[in-house]
Amino acid sequence: MSTDVPEILLGAQLKMLKLPTVLREHQKLARLCALEGVDHVRYLSRLIEMELIDRERRIVERRIKAARFPAKKTLDSFDFAAIPRLNKMLVLELARCEWIERRENVIALGPSGTGKTHVAIGLGMAACQKGLSVGFTTAAALVSEMIEARDERRLLRFQKQMAAYKLLIIDELGFVPLSKTGAELLFELISQRYERGSTLITSNLPFDEWTETFGSERLTGALLDRMTHHVSILEMNGDSYRLAHSRARKARPTP
Structure with a gap:
């Protein structure tokens, strides 16, 4: 004993x-x-x-x-051959996260299903591996949280929380039109992060259609002016990445 x-x-x-x-x-x-x-x-x-x-x-x-990714996805599992217009070398360069240290931005544009969210999560995961703080949200959820925080008089605290991330990923901008209040709050947040932290936005809309989401040419122009000052743009136009993989799975013979 x-x-x-x-x-x-x-x-x-x-x-x-x-x-x-x-x-x-x-x-x-x-x-x-x-x-x-x-x-x-x-x-x-x-x-x-x-x-x-x-x-x-x-x-x-x-x-x-803490980043609250909707799923764990890496760039290693992304099929770049399915989206030939996507600049693979640029994505791999972004995975080194030096752009985050420089407080630059990334915008991924393309129709639904082309893997924008997958790439965004992959870059976010790479940032976590590099020791950087990351936050992930959709545009609709972010605006909803900000409006709720404003109504509960804790908007300033919430904005500080969002501004503190080294990388903030805003997914699915353009899927849902924003109210005037929501558009103004989102613009304010992005302005607060301008040259203080990196923001990655994915959108199914080309830049000339962002006014449909924000409802104001003036606001859209001011937001794009900030987002595109130091930016890398990922063009992800092509056939649906998800649909192609679904078809490939169904085409495989049953063992």
Whole structure:
């Protein structure tokens, strides 16, 4: 019984120090190092390295969870051949996230089903991996939240929260026309982020039709002026990416 005391005490201490990987792996690694003839310094170094790697993984997972992506999608799983007009080299360059450090913007344009959301999530996931804070929302949901925050007198706090993201992804702009109040609130938020943080917008509408969403040529012009000052544009016109993949799945023979 007394031989268990040091182990129990060590386990309690590691929990207090919040070293779960060390707690989980120290015995197994100790046996391995003993077989290999590894000294105590290299054993400890390996153990701490395992903790650091696992800690970074957990931090990334928390960033991804905080971003509220609708699904976990990476650029590795995107079929660039299905959208030949999309500049693959530009997308891969954007995945390095240097544009976010420069506080620039990205706009992805194309009809429904061409993978705009997939690419946006993929770039957002890459930013999380780089240690950057990311927020994901649809334009309709964002406007709804801002109107609700305004009515509850917490709009300033909400705007500060949105402005704090290194990258804010606004998906599906143009799917739903905005009210005058909603358009003004969205413009105000994008103006607050101008040259302070990066914004990625996906839209099914070309720029000359954005007035249909915002309801005002003046407001649309002012918003585009800010968004396109430092911007990379992803043109994603083509056949529906989702429809093509659905057809391909159905065409596969049943094993």
